[in-house]
Every structure is written in structure tokens, then in C-alpha cells.
Amino acid sequence: MAGVQKARGESASSPSLLRTCHNCHQAKIKCDRKSETGPCTRCERLDRQCRFTPARRRPNNPRRDSRIEALENQVQQLLGGGGLLTDRSASSSDHITPDAGFTVRSRPCTPLLLSPPQDPAGATGHSENPSTAITTPVAPPADVDPIARQMLSAESAETLLERFKTALTPHFPFVIVPPHVSLEAMRQEKPFLLLSILAAASYDDVALQRRLGRQVQHCIAGKLIYGDTVSLEALQGLLVHLAWSQYHPRPRRYTQFLQLAIGIIVDLRLDRKPDSRPWKTRIDLTKVTEPKKFLNLDEQRAVAGCFYLCSTVSTLLQKLCTFPWSLHIEECCKSLQQQKQYPTDKYIPYIIELQNLMEKADASNLTSCPTSRSAHVAQLRVRLETIKDSLPFTLTESPMVMTHWNTAMVYLCHTDVCTESALNALPTGETWPLWRVEALGTGLVAAKSTLSFFLSLPLGCEMYFNNSEWIQLGFVMTYSARLATLSSQTSIHQETLHLRRFLGMSDMLKDVASRLRSLSSSRMDDDGDKDVFNHYQQRVERLQAWFDTQSDRVPAVTVQPSPLAAHTATFGNGRDNLHYQECIGNEPLPWNAGQEPRSREMPAISVADRWQTHRPLDLSMGEDWFPPGPMDLADFAQYFAFDSDTM
Known part of the structure; x- marks a missing residue:
């Protein structure tokens, strides 16, 4: 120019x-x-x-000059120069008519990525010069150190890192930080993974967690979009960011980030055995290298973790699974189980097997024959019981495995009773078949077990739950309400009376909402949004209101309860007098079930999101969540939009 x-x-x-x-x-x-x-x-x-x-x-050609200046300005923007068009170019571009054959911008292009906030103390997302903040493109830094940027102190970062090692890792054992690795070593060797860990563990400061979450997004763009970094560290950082994505600011871009993680696995060829590479990839014939015989343990955990995140979304939210189960994933899990490098490695094979079983149940929905589908689901339920009996540890030892097992049982029963094809096959005005009533009862018992387990945990353990666990919990609450409503039909009212009293769905939802209310905080983030538990509470209250409305619509029917129903009725609603061990057996409970949860002063919850619009990993309920009138149970699925996304 x-x-x-x-x-x-x-x-x-x-x-x-x-x-x-x-x-x-x-x-x-x-x-x-x-x-x-x-x-x-x-x-x-x-x-x-x-x-x-x-x-x-020659006659002055403002069209040519303006085009040159506009192109030069765009080049400067892409290079991070941030130059603006001169007054002459802006005025000359205003004279260009629409029929000139092309258009020229009269103002600079909006940058692809804004510069992250520099002031951690008072970062509000606004700068002193709004126009400069919007139009000045700054390429995101490839490596971001929140301690060097004074977003938090080294002591606070050390505390958060230790919290991740001890409290958060059991809820996502696919990314492990060894106990002996220090904060300084992480800053030097794996800064991006450290940033993702700090963002996930800083749930007691909503404003800080939001800023760290945005910093992670800038770093993802700097490493994977602007830069050329494709490494195991980038994959691990993405997995940690995705695992606790419910804490991060919207839009989360969960599906997009998940595809980036899958892309890294494909590029690094972690989705197959190292010795299965085709000969075409070995171009340099003069270079003699020893072929890699197996993946290291961190790579194997990352592969299993990517499948866990992708498959959970696919089955529970009915999305396309872009990273399906394979024998290679199973071999990685067996290798981790044999090596036993860390105590949490023993849980991974069973978590993956449970998720694979849910994928098989989801595939059974494609079967048009109800009898074949029910037989297949029955086999899966037997396999699920076999998995429980073969565990080398008690089911209550791992909250993650416990929740996953019960969710799988509810999912199998839902597939047998509540799917669209199953609802269409329900008999009208006739007694249900015994196998369908059994599936309904099994689902109600599994739902009771899951919700009782959640309520028996010490207050504050919910902070450690990863996003997939919250999806599972929301799924169980949603479909247990479905099952309880279906069990109120006149044709099976007497057979399921004891099950409804055992579940006590309305009171159970009240307890869950009350627990979430105790976790919610009045603190807000920089954008004025409340923590995630506030929105979870609103979601459960909506579900409770819907369920109570459906219960009121059921006509009063006088029945003669069976001896089993009369015996079960002595336990009330199954919440106060029924010991939790009746749901899960005689296994010891490390959190003292049946006692009042420990009362302790909880820090301010630092989570920011709305559950009713938690996308794509949520049980999205919009404003049209309630049915538009008296709901026909035969068309239950079309009204209860569990997997409706408004992304």
C-alpha cells in the first residue's frame, strides 16, 4: 500500500x-x-x-485501487497486523456501485478468534475500546500458561492439580497424571493438558473456571487450527476438556471438539495396531526404523476414553457414533487390566464393556420383529448380570461403574418397553405379557438403585462427576418417570402397585431437586450466568411437575393389592424406611448409606451452563417440554423430547 x-x-x-x-x-x-x-x-x-x-x-480507477488496498488489508489481518483501511480507501469503496461486478469491504473483516482477556482480576469480556477489541485479529497463542498470565497463583494451581489426581481421576480414569509429577514439570512438558486440568478442577470459582475454559478453547485453536500440533498431549487435553464440559462456557462445541480428538487418534494411528499399517505409508525406504509393536498405556487409555465419550452421546442422546467399538479397543482394555499401572485401570475394561453392551441394545432397535428384539434384549440383561457377578471389586467401590451399570439396566428395559417400536406394540386394554411386566419392574428397580445411590453420596461428590455421568443420571430420571407413568395403566395397575410404591418417583425427584438446591450458589460468572447446579435443579423441578401432572390424570382405580404389594406398602414410598441395600444387595457401602449425608460447608459452585439448553451433551428440554394437552401413553415418545437438540 x-x-x-x-x-x-x-x-x-x-x-x-x-x-x-x-x-x-x-x-x-x-x-x-x-x-x-x-x-x-x-x-x-x-x-x-x-x-x-x-x-x-489514465483515468483514476477507484475500483482497482480499492481492491488492492482491501486485499492488502486482509493479508495484514491474517498475519496479525491488525491494520485498518485508510479513510481514502473507505471513501473510495463507498463509491463502488453494486453492478461493478464485485464488492469490497468498507470495514475490516471480523477476526476468526478474539484475543483472550489479559486482565485476570477484572476480566469481563470487554475492553476499553470495543471497536478495537472486535476488529483487531490476534492469532491465539499456541501455549498458554495461566500462572504466567497471573490468572491464578502457583499455590492455587498446585491445589487444583492435586484435586484432579485424587478426586476427579476416579470419575474419568482415561487420563492419568502420575502422583510424582509436579506442577512445574507439567508447565514445562504438558502445558495444554495442565490448562485443561485446571479448568476442570476449579469448580469452586465460577469466574476463574469460565476464564480458564475460554483459554482452553483459544489454545485448541492455536494448537490444532492455527498450528500444526498433533500429539498425545493435545489428545489428552481435549479429552479432559470434553469430560467436564458441563462446567465450561457456551457454546461448548462438544461435537466439534470430539471430532478433533477422533481426528488426532486417526492421524496418530492409535485406532489400530501399530503393525497393521499398510505398506503405502512407508515411503522412505532408505530409513530403517524399528516398527512400533504396541501402544503405550497412556495411548491405550486415550483410545478407550474417546470411545467412552463418543458412545455415551451416541446411545443416550441418539447421535451418530463416529468412533464405534472395535476389537482393538477391547485389546487396549485387556492390556490395561493386565499391566495394572494405576489402581483405576481395573475399572476401564468394565466401563467399556458396559458401554459396548448399550451399543448392542441400541442396535436392537433396528429389528422390526418385537419378539426377536425382546429376546436379544433379554440376552443382554443376562450378560449385564454376568458382568456384575464377575467384577473383581464390589460394585459400590466405584461410583462411576455403579452409575454406569444401573444406567445400562435402565437403558435395556427402556429399549424393551419405552422405545417407539415397543410403545406401538403395547396391547390396548389387555394384560401385558409377563416378560414385558418383568422388564418394566427391572427398570424401576434399577432406577431406584441409581437415584438412591446418588442421594446417599456425601454432599459435594457431585462436583467430581464428569459430563457423561450427568447424562446418565438425567437419562435415568427421565425414563424412570416414563416407566412409572406406564406402570399406572389400568391393565397392569395391580401388578405394578408395589413397584410404584417402591420407587416413590415424585418424592425421589423432590429429594434430588433439594440436593441440587443445596449445591447451587448465588455467585455468577463474568457474564452474569449462574452455576450449573441451579439449572440442573430447574430441570428436575420441571420433570417433577410433569410427572405429578401425569399422575393426576390417571383415574382412581380400586384394586385389591396382592400379598407382595401389601408387604411392600409397609415400606412407605421406598425412600424413608427401605434400606438401600435392598436395591443393590448386601455389598458394603463406603459412604454410610442410610445415614444423613455429611453436612459441611461447601465452596461456591463454579459451574456455568443451563441444563435445559446444555448442548450437545444434555437432556435438552426446551420451553415446549410439557405436552400440549392430555398425553396418550401410546404416543409418549413424541412428546417427551429427551434427545431434542437446539444446537
Whole structure:
């Protein structure tokens, strides 16, 4: 642009002359000059007057100049220069008519990524000059150190890292930080993973967690979009960010980030055995290298964790699974179980097997024959019981495995009773088949077990739950309400009376909402949004209101309860007098079930999101969540939009 302005200045000061004199032009001979101002060689030799005529000025072409300046400005923006168009270019571009054949921006392009806030103490997302903050493009830094940026102190970061090692890792054992690894070592060797860990563990400060979450997103763009970093550290950081994505600011881009993680696995060829690479990838024939015989343990955990996140979304939220189960994933789990590098590795094979079983149940929905589908689901339920009996540890030892097992049981029963094809096959005005009533009862018992387990945990353990666990809990609450409503049908009212009393769905939802209310905080983030538990509470209260409305619509039916129902009725609603061990057996409970949860002062919850619009990993309920009128149970699925996304 400087060259264009210089040429304009010269043309404005003195008229330009032709490069050929009049005599040479007439003779059509090349005109050569020894100097810039003297006569040409031919006129000097012939002793003729050498005269240069003024050049005809070309008409000013604002279209061409404006286009050049606009392109130069865009180049500066992409390079991070942040230059703005001059007043001359802006005014000239205003004169361009729409029929000129193209359009030129009269203002700079909006940058792809804004610069992250520099002031951690008072970062509000606004700068002193809003126009500069919006139009100045700054490429995100490839490596971000929140301690160096003074977003938090080294002591606080050390506390958060230790919290991740001890409290959060059991709820996502697919990314492990060894106990002996220090904060300084993480800052030097794995800064992006450290940033993701700090963002996940800082749930007691909603404003800080939001800022760290945005910093993670900037770092993802810097490493994977602007940069060329494809490494195991980038994969682990993405998995941690996805695992606790419920804490991070919207939009979360969960599906997009998950595809980035899958892309890294594919690029690093972690989705297959190392010795299964095709010969075409070995281009350098002169370089002799020892082929990699197996993946290291961190890589195997990352592969299993990516499948866990992707498959959970696929089955519970009915999305496309882009990273399905394979024998390679199973071999990775077996290797982790055999090596036993860390105590949490023993849980991974069973978590993956439970999720694979849920995928098989989801595939059974494609079967058109109800009998074949029910037989297949029955086999899966037997397999689920076999998994429980074969565990080398008690089911209550791992809250993650406990929740996953009960969710799988509810999911199998839901597949047998509550899917659209199953609802269409329900008999009208007739007694249900025994196998369907059994599936309904099994689902209600599993739902009771899950919700009782959640309520028996010490207050504050919910902070450690990963996003998939919250999806599972929301799924269980949603479909237990479905099952309880279906069990109120006249044709099976007597057979399921004891089950409804055992579940006590309305009171159970009240207890869950009360627990979430105790976890919610009045503190807000920089954008004025409340923590996630406040929105979870609103979600459960909506579910409770819906369930109570459906219960009121059920006509009163006088029945003669069976001896089993009369015996079960002595336990009340199954919440106060029924010991929790009746739901899960005689296994010891490490959290003292049946006693009041420990009362302790909880820090301010630092989570920010709305559960009713938690996308894509949520049980999204919009404003049209309630049915538009008296709901026909045969069309239950179309009204209860569990998996409706408004992304």
C-alpha cells in the first residue's frame, strides 16, 4: 500500500512523460537515454531536438485501487497486523456501485478468534475500546500458561492439580497424571493438558473456571487450527476438556471438539495396531526404523476414553457414533487390566464393556420383529448380570461403574418397553405379557438403585462427576418417570402397585431437586450466568411437575393389592424406611448409606451452563417440554423430547 501511495504522490506533483521521444516515436526506433534528464542517444548523435511529450493520464480507477488496498488489508489481518483501511480507501469503496461486478469491504473483516482477556482480576469480556477489541485479529497463542498470565497463583494451581489426581481421576480414569509429577514439570512438558486440568478442577470459582475454559478453547485453536500440533498431549487435553464440559462456557462445541480428538487418534494411528499399517505409508525406504509393536498405556487409555465419550452421546442422546467399538479397543482394555499401572485401570475394561453392551441394545432397535428384539434384549440383561457377578471389586467401590451399570439396566428395559417400536406394540386394554411386566419392574428397580445411590453420596461428590455421568443420571430420571407413568395403566395397575410404591418417583425427584438446591450458589460468572447446579435443579423441578401432572390424570382405580404389594406398602414410598441395600444387595457401602449425608460447608459452585439448553451433551428440554394437552401413553415418545437438540 505504501508503493501505491508513493506513486499517487509523484503523479500529483509533476506530470509524467513518455519514455520515447517524439523523433524516435516517429521513426519507430528504440529510444535509449544515458541519463534520466538528457536527450536520447539518437537525437544527440543526429543533433536533433529531443522532445518528450507528456503521457496521457489514465483515468483514476477507484475500483482497482480499492481492491488492492482491501486485499492488502486482509493479508495484514491474517498475519496479525491488525491494520485498518485508510479513510481514502473507505471513501473510495463507498463509491463502488453494486453492478461493478464485485464488492469490497468498507470495514475490516471480523477476526476468526478474539484475543483472550489479559486482565485476570477484572476480566469481563470487554475492553476499553470495543471497536478495537472486535476488529483487531490476534492469532491465539499456541501455549498458554495461566500462572504466567497471573490468572491464578502457583499455590492455587498446585491445589487444583492435586484435586484432579485424587478426586476427579476416579470419575474419568482415561487420563492419568502420575502422583510424582509436579506442577512445574507439567508447565514445562504438558502445558495444554495442565490448562485443561485446571479448568476442570476449579469448580469452586465460577469466574476463574469460565476464564480458564475460554483459554482452553483459544489454545485448541492455536494448537490444532492455527498450528500444526498433533500429539498425545493435545489428545489428552481435549479429552479432559470434553469430560467436564458441563462446567465450561457456551457454546461448548462438544461435537466439534470430539471430532478433533477422533481426528488426532486417526492421524496418530492409535485406532489400530501399530503393525497393521499398510505398506503405502512407508515411503522412505532408505530409513530403517524399528516398527512400533504396541501402544503405550497412556495411548491405550486415550483410545478407550474417546470411545467412552463418543458412545455415551451416541446411545443416550441418539447421535451418530463416529468412533464405534472395535476389537482393538477391547485389546487396549485387556492390556490395561493386565499391566495394572494405576489402581483405576481395573475399572476401564468394565466401563467399556458396559458401554459396548448399550451399543448392542441400541442396535436392537433396528429389528422390526418385537419378539426377536425382546429376546436379544433379554440376552443382554443376562450378560449385564454376568458382568456384575464377575467384577473383581464390589460394585459400590466405584461410583462411576455403579452409575454406569444401573444406567445400562435402565437403558435395556427402556429399549424393551419405552422405545417407539415397543410403545406401538403395547396391547390396548389387555394384560401385558409377563416378560414385558418383568422388564418394566427391572427398570424401576434399577432406577431406584441409581437415584438412591446418588442421594446417599456425601454432599459435594457431585462436583467430581464428569459430563457423561450427568447424562446418565438425567437419562435415568427421565425414563424412570416414563416407566412409572406406564406402570399406572389400568391393565397392569395391580401388578405394578408395589413397584410404584417402591420407587416413590415424585418424592425421589423432590429429594434430588433439594440436593441440587443445596449445591447451587448465588455467585455468577463474568457474564452474569449462574452455576450449573441451579439449572440442573430447574430441570428436575420441571420433570417433577410433569410427572405429578401425569399422575393426576390417571383415574382412581380400586384394586385389591396382592400379598407382595401389601408387604411392600409397609415400606412407605421406598425412600424413608427401605434400606438401600435392598436395591443393590448386601455389598458394603463406603459412604454410610442410610445415614444423613455429611453436612459441611461447601465452596461456591463454579459451574456455568443451563441444563435445559446444555448442548450437545444434555437432556435438552426446551420451553415446549410439557405436552400440549392430555398425553396418550401410546404416543409418549413424541412428546417427551429427551434427545431434542437446539444446537
